[in-house]
Amino acid sequence: MIDRSITAAVEAILLVATEPVEPGVLAQLVEVPRATVEDACAQLVSEYSHDERGFTIGRVAGGYRFQTDATQAPYVERFVLEGQTARLSGPALETLAIVAYKQPISRAQLSAIRGVNVDATLRTLVQRGYVEESGHEPTPGNPSLFSTTSVFLEKLGIDSLTDLPPLADFIPDAHVVEALERGLRIPVAAAASNGAADSTGDGSD
Amino acid sequence: MIDRSITAAVEAILLVATEPVEPGVLAQLVEVPRATVEDACAQLVSEYSHDERGFTIGRVAGGYRFQTDATQAPYVERFVLEGQTARLSGPALETLAIVAYKQPISRAQLSAIRGVNVDATLRTLVQRGYVEESGHEPTPGNPSLFSTTSVFLEKLGIDSLTDLPPLADFIPDAHVVEALERGLRIPVAAAASNGAADSTGDGSD
Amino acid sequence: MGYEVQTPAFEGPFDLLLHLILKQEVDLWEISLAPIIDEYITRVAELERVDLDVATEFLLIAATLVELKARRLLPAPEPIDLDEELARWEERDYLLARLLECKTFQDAAHAIHERLTLASHTFARLAGPEHPFCLLSPDPLEQVSLVQLAKAAAKGLTPRPDLTVRTDADHITVARVSVREAIEAVLALLPAREPVPFRDLVRGVSSKIEAIVRFLACLELFKQGMIDLDQCDNFGDLQVRMLAPGESAELDLESLAEWGDEEAAPALAAAEHEEQEHAHEHEFVAVPASWPVTVMPS
Numbered sequence: 001m002i003d004r005s006i007t008a009a010v011e012a013i014l015l016v017a018t019e020p021v022e023p024g025v026l027a028q029l030v031e032v033p034r035a036t037v038e039d040a041c042a043q044l045v046s047e048y049s050h051d052e053r054g055f056t057i058g059r060v061a062g063g064y065r066f067q068t069d070a071t072q073a074p075y076v077e078r079f080v081l082e083g084q085t086a087r088l089s090g091p092a093l094e095t096l097a098i099v100a101y102k103q104p105i106s107r108a109q110l111s112a113i114r115g116v117n118v119d120a121t122l123r124t125l126v127q128r129g130y131v132e133e134s135g136h137e138p139t140p141g142n143p144s145l146f147s148t149t150s151v152f153l154e155k156l157g158i159d160s161l162t163d164l165p166p167l168a169d170f171i172p173d174a175h176v177v178e179a180l181e182r183g184l185r186i187p188v189a190a191a192a193s194n195g196a197a198d199s200t201g202d203g204s205d
Numbered sequence: 206m207i208d209r210s211i212t213a214a215v216e217a218i219l220l221v222a223t224e225p226v227e228p229g230v231l232a233q234l235v236e237v238p239r240a241t242v243e244d245a246c247a248q249l250v251s252e253y254s255h256d257e258r259g260f261t262i263g264r265v266a267g268g269y270r271f272q273t274d275a276t277q278a279p280y281v282e283r284f285v286l287e288g289q290t291a292r293l294s295g296p297a298l299e300t301l302a303i304v305a306y307k308q309p310i311s312r313a314q315l316s317a318i319r320g321v322n323v324d325a326t327l328r329t330l331v332q333r334g335y336v337e338e339s340g341h342e343p344t345p346g347n348p349s350l351f352s353t354t355s356v357f358l359e360k361l362g363i364d365s366l367t368d369l370p371p372l373a374d375f376i377p378d379a380h381v382v383e384a385l386e387r388g389l390r391i392p393v394a395a396a397a398s399n400g401a402a403d404s405t406g407d408g409s410d
Numbered sequence: 411m412g413y414e415v416q417t418p419a420f421e422g423p424f425d426l427l428l429h430l431i432l433k434q435e436v437d438l439w440e441i442s443l444a445p446i447i448d449e450y451i452t453r454v455a456e457l458e459r460v461d462l463d464v465a466t467e468f469l470l471i472a473a474t475l476v477e478l479k480a481r482r483l484l485p486a487p488e489p490i491d492l493d494e495e496l497a498r499w500e501e502r503d504y505l506l507a508r509l510l511e512c513k514t515f516q517d518a519a520h521a522i523h524e525r526l527t528l529a530s531h532t533f534a535r536l537a538g539p540e541h542p543f544c545l546l547s548p549d550p551l552e553q554v555s556l557v558q559l560a561k562a563a564a565k566g567l568t569p570r571p572d573l574t575v576r577t578d579a580d581h582i583t584v585a586r587v588s589v590r591e592a593i594e595a596v597l598a599l600l601p602a603r604e605p606v607p608f609r610d611l612v613r614g615v616s617s618k619i620e621a622i623v624r625f626l627a628c629l630e631l632f633k634q635g636m637i638d639l640d641q642c643d644n645f646g647d648l649q650v651r652m653l654a655p656g657e658s659a660e661l662d663l664e665s666l667a668e669w670g671d672e673e674a675a676p677a678l679a680a681a682e683h684e685e686q687e688h689a690h691e692h693e694f695v696a697v698p699a700s701w702p703v704t705v706m707p708s
Contacts, residue, residue: 007257013281016543053212054215054220056532068221070532072214073532078234079234090519093520094516096519097522114424154534156526180513184506271537295562305563370557
């Protein structure tokens with residue numbers, strides 16, 4: 001159990017903060033080791049949950065913050081009238097996903113992966129604050145490189161990029177690969193070796 | 206004992222509120238009688254005190270709000286003094302900047318440009334003394350018009366609005382005209398003569 | 411028979427191919443490639459600026475597809491050249507790799523979307539310090555330079571591209587623009603004989619959808635022999651010229667009915683709003699089969 005004086009101080013500081021507060025900063029202010037701060041927050045989270053409070057302490061974008069409990073969303077949304085309804089379009093989400101996993105990445109690299117021009121979607125993402133220009137490539141023309149921002153982490157409710165599910169999780173599984181291979185199959189070789197066995201697709205043309 | 210579902214909803218709403226919330230409003234949102242809301246808040250105050258929380262619910266200006274517990278003042282002061290809360294958020298700065306360049310401007314025009322409700326941000330800016338109500342639009346409902354204050358000029362270290370850098374320097378070419386047009390009210394006489402062609406001097410009037 | 415490709419507003423060739431192969435389970439050999447390419451050319455024509463990298467990429471893919479398909483149609487030559495065979499597999503593997511990559515990120519995007527939705531149910535406290543304390547905090551503006559302020563203004567005032575989709579279609583304001591009205595507008599704008607750049611015909615329209623419909627109107631007028639279309643250079647301005655009474659036909663308003671304006675315009679508008687994931691089926695642009703969809707340089 002962490003001493004009440006420490007948890008109370010952490011609570012008071014987080015209450016007045018307007019952005020996630022790094023554990024290091026909390027540790028400095030409360031004059032305890034960083035690990036104690038982390039223990040204190042974990043303890044508070046479990047107390048709030050046990051007491052069925054309408055709020056909790058979240059760990060996002062590298063810091064702690066007070067946030068409402070997801071179960072209270074209906075009431076909060078009623079109160080905060082401007083619901084955060086502006087959803088990202090499919091293409092914008094895909095572009096965002098590529099930036100998230102491949103950052104820093106240039107516009108040209110993004111376009112190459114998406115197979116389309118990404119200027120407009122990228123502009124939306126930058127304007128929404130999810131993505132920012134983070135540098136320049138040391139190649140001719142010094143094209144801009146783009147990365148995700150801490151707003152992105154906050155909106156996702158994650159602490160850091162390492163909390164993203166590994167990209168490997170999304171590599172298409174065998175049956176998708178198979179389906180694609182089938183869709184793109186080269187019939188000539190098959191025809192040569194198998195003779196007439198391959199007859200399904202032929203009649204259609 | 207008030208039901209947990211009610212106290213949790215009250216907690217969640219108060220957590221996100223930026224100003225004291227009247228019990229009547231809380232009652233409406235949570236769909237319980239006003240007296241229940243008052244009982245719920247009283248119960249929460251006593252729970253927080255019993256649990257030695259760093260915060261409590263205060264009753265100010267006719268409403269309830271979360272506030273830090275008096276015992277934690279030293280920590281809160283230290284945190285606030287270190288400037289952790291002092292940054293103007295991106296949206297607040299953008300709103301302020303738009304007022305600076307487009308004044309006098311109504312709430313509705315600001316919301317239209319920002320694409321979100323600006324009530325809360327505008328209130329913060331007025332509280333800070335950067336922005337003030339400077340008049341009313343001669344349209345139905347006479348909406349308030351907002352302008353920057355002399356405090357604003359002082360803080361930026363400039364003499365007058367004409368010292369603001371021309372906006373055109375910061376907007377990508379293709380967007381300049383459109384951007385300038387967007388913010389322009391139609392002051393009856395001026396619009397007829399100048400239109401949107403007058404791009405650079407726009408901030409000054 | 412043959413598979414009729416309807417071309418919803420896909421975000422380019424990969425999206426389209428993935429959709430066809432995985433969702434519709436179409437064998438590429440059954441697909442008519444022309445509509446895919448037409449769709450792409452139409453899209454390129456809409457762009458203000460063509461990204462050559464992307465266009466080249468598409469050409470490469472289209473060429474690969476055409477080649478793969480052409481081989482399929484031809485009887486296999488008796489002795490197969492090994493080098494040629496390898497090259498063919500290389501091409502196919504390249505395309506396969508691109509599609510797999512695209513699919514990977516599509517699924518990653520899905521996961522990110524889920525997280526975003528989940529996280530949108532929690533709200534952060536933003537109130538900041540209460541009364542006595544808020545006076546203590548250093549003045550926020552002291553840390554802001556004039557240039558930062560101007561940049562913030564520029565950012566706030568730059569028109570934001572509206573690429574967002576609302577949760578359900580009810581929220582989409584459908585721009586009801588009819589081809590018939592656009593035809594009237596175009597005719598009104600065209601001087602007697604002087605060619606006018608198409609650009610001028612869409613000056614002042616308030617949305618992309620209106621511009622598209624004006625373009626369709628021009629095609630309709632061209633089809634009916636009322637106007638002449640000319641494009642001198644690649645990506646040059648499309649010149650629209652009203653034919654003199656003698657050389658032109660009468661405007662056949664009857665045939666405009668095939669537009670089914672009530673259907674076509676919302677479909678186009680929806681396509682412009684960018685498709686919602688599951689709505690592909692409803693966003694086909696209703697272009698009659700007889701249409702000259704592309705206008706190539708003469």
